[in-house]
Amino acid sequence: MRNQYDFYQGMMTIKLKGKLIEPYLQACTRQGCQISHLKRIGDEEVVLTIRLQDWAAVRSLRKKYRCKITIVGGKGVPFLVHRMLRKTSLMIAFAVALILIFVLANTLWSIEVKGLNPELEASVEKRLKSYGVSPGKLTIGMSDPNEIQAKLLDDIPDLLWIGVKKQGTSYHLYGVEKIRHDTDKNTRPSYLVAEKKGMIIRPFIRKGRPLVSVYDIVEKGQPLATGELVEEGEIFVHTEGEVIAETWYKVEQQLPTRHILNLTDGEPKRTYGLKVGSIDLPLWGWWGKDEGTIREENVITDWQIKGWKLPVQWQFAASYKMDPSALEKSKEDLGKMGAETAKRSLKRQLDEDAEILDEKVLHLGEEHGKVKLILLFKVHEDIAETKYISQGD
Amino acid sequence: MAKWQQNIRAWIGRYFDLPSDVMLDLPRITTIGSIHVYIENHTGLLHFSEEEIRIQYKRGQVRISGKGLGIKMMLKEELLLEGELKAVEFFPDQ
Numbered sequence: 001m002r003n004q005y006d007f008y009q010g011m012m013t014i015k016l017k018g019k020l021i022e023p024y025l026q027a028c029t030r031q032g033c034q035i036s037h038l039k040r041i042g043d044e045e046v047v048l049t050i051r052l053q054d055w056a057a058v059r060s061l062r063k064k065y066r067c068k069i070t071i072v073g074g075k076g077v078p079f080l081v082h083r084m085l086r087k088t089s090l091m092i093a094f095a096v097a098l099i100l101i102f103v104l105a106n107t108l109w110s111i112e113v114k115g116l117n118p119e120l121e122a123s124v125e126k127r128l129k130s131y132g133v134s135p136g137k138l139t140i141g142m143s144d145p146n147e148i149q150a151k152l153l154d155d156i157p158d159l160l161w162i163g164v165k166k167q168g169t170s171y172h173l174y175g176v177e178k179i180r181h182d183t184d185k186n187t188r189p190s191y192l193v194a195e196k197k198g199m200i201i202r203p204f205i206r207k208g209r210p211l212v213s214v215y216d217i218v219e220k221g222q223p224l225a226t227g228e229l230v231e232e233g234e235i236f237v238h239t240e241g242e243v244i245a246e247t248w249y250k251v252e253q254q255l256p257t258r259h260i261l262n263l264t265d266g267e268p269k270r271t272y273g274l275k276v277g278s279i280d281l282p283l284w285g286w287w288g289k290d291e292g293t294i295r296e297e298n299v300i301t302d303w304q305i306k307g308w309k310l311p312v313q314w315q316f317a318a319s320y321k322m323d324p325s326a327l328e329k330s331k332e333d334l335g336k337m338g339a340e341t342a343k344r345s346l347k348r349q350l351d352e353d354a355e356i357l358d359e360k361v362l363h364l365g366e367e368h369g370k371v372k373l374i375l376l377f378k379v380h381e382d383i384a385e386t387k388y389i390s391q392g393d
Numbered sequence: 394m395a396k397w398q399q400n401i402r403a404w405i406g407r408y409f410d411l412p413s414d415v416m417l418d419l420p421r422i423t424t425i426g427s428i429h430v431y432i433e434n435h436t437g438l439l440h441f442s443e444e445e446i447r448i449q450y451k452r453g454q455v456r457i458s459g460k461g462l463g464i465k466m467m468l469k470e471e472l473l474l475e476g477e478l479k480a481v482e483f484f485p486d487q
Contacts, residue, residue: 026437029469038464040442
């Protein structure tokens with residue numbers, strides 16, 4: 001045990017030459033030195049081993065006793081470390097190895113796709129490649145699994161679900177294919193009702209008995225067709241079809257005539273820095289003052305080794321100078337603009353098949369710096385809504 | 394005075410059955426066969442060579458003679474010798 005401890009502390013073998021060796025050694029031990037492996041090799045010469053921590057005491061006493069010290073060698077951890085530090089190539093190799101381990105640990109080595117047929121698997125792999133996720137690429141800067149999952153689900157419509165899991169240096173994907181069921185096979189008895197108020201233009205009932213005809217005005221919830229084929233009959237069938245009706249939408253808008261816009265010239269002032277723990281170390285571009293209103297965009301990297309976040313992260317920020325400017329528009333321009341936006345937002349609310357036939361400006365007036373606009377839209381859309389008849393049993 | 398103190402110490406050591414090296418400031422020399430010598434409570438190394446080692450203690454000197462002697466460890470009041478031991482002689486002060 002003692003030997004191991006000395007090895008960590010470091011031991012020195014030295015040669016002493018002089019006439020007063022014994023008193024010198026005695027003085028050293030009185031200072032608390034530990035002398036070992038003392039051996040006489042000549043008339044006035046001895047070899048001995050001391051601990052590294054005693055070296056200062058031994059050295060300071062040598063003048064008084066007129067002894068000459070020659071260092072024979074050193075053993076132990078401090079000497080090993082010292083010798084290693086002196087080998088530059090070794091240090092470089094060590095650093096390179098560290099970097100290499102970091103890079104290799106952050107490289108994607110394999111992608112495994114499970115649970116899909118080969119065709120879909122190939123398309124998933126192709127998609128992944130287009131996102132920059134492929135074997136041999138660095139995972140630094142790659143989007144995280146959740147993002148990949150969302151993108152895959154968006155881009156491949158045949159996927160019902162896909163799980164993306166990052167396991168060490170590989171991605172495991174588990175997919176479920178969408179199986180299309182024919183929804184037309186629905187045979188539950190039902191009837192059609194109006195979804196909203198409107199005037200019937202083209203009723204087209206594929207199954208069932210129509211209850212309305214062209215140019216009829218229907219209220220919301222009014223039956224359009226029924227599954228009861230014969231009045232007071234026993235047979236109820238599934239009703240199907242579409243009823244195109246004219247519907248009306250009234251839009252009221254109030255638009256200010258003056259707008260303040262924040263403009264930027266697109267030339268950012270960039271700053272770079274390191275983030276060590278919670279301390280920010282600005283490196284470049286931190287000088288100069290920000291004047292006026294600015295918009296800042298901050299990015300901090302997320303470097304990791306095997307899921308362990310590194311304490312040192314790179315951060316950069318771009319600040320854009322904002323230039324507010326006022327914009328004034330006339331009543332007519334605003335009226336046009338308002339109609340345009342109203343049409344667009346209405347289109348978003350309606351079904352894809354619905355078409356806006358006509359728009360009418362009911363009112364356009366200006367008061368207190370604001371333009372009031374009332375519009376009426378005429379729309380042709382399908383208002384049929386299937387209602388199931390619950391069969392109590 | 395010193396003599397009187399010495400007598401008191403010897404009496405206390407006997408009365409309380411204490412080890413004599415503690416009470417009387419004498420060196421304790423332990424040998425393991427003739428290969429190791431362990432000396433405690435010495436006050437100084439006087440001479441040291443392969444054939445002979447002389448050690449000072451409070452009231453005299455000890456001479457250890459042998460062949461190929463070396464000091465394996467040396468602390469303030471302890472010495473561990475190794476080699477081929479032949480004799481241990483005492484030279485008390487007169």
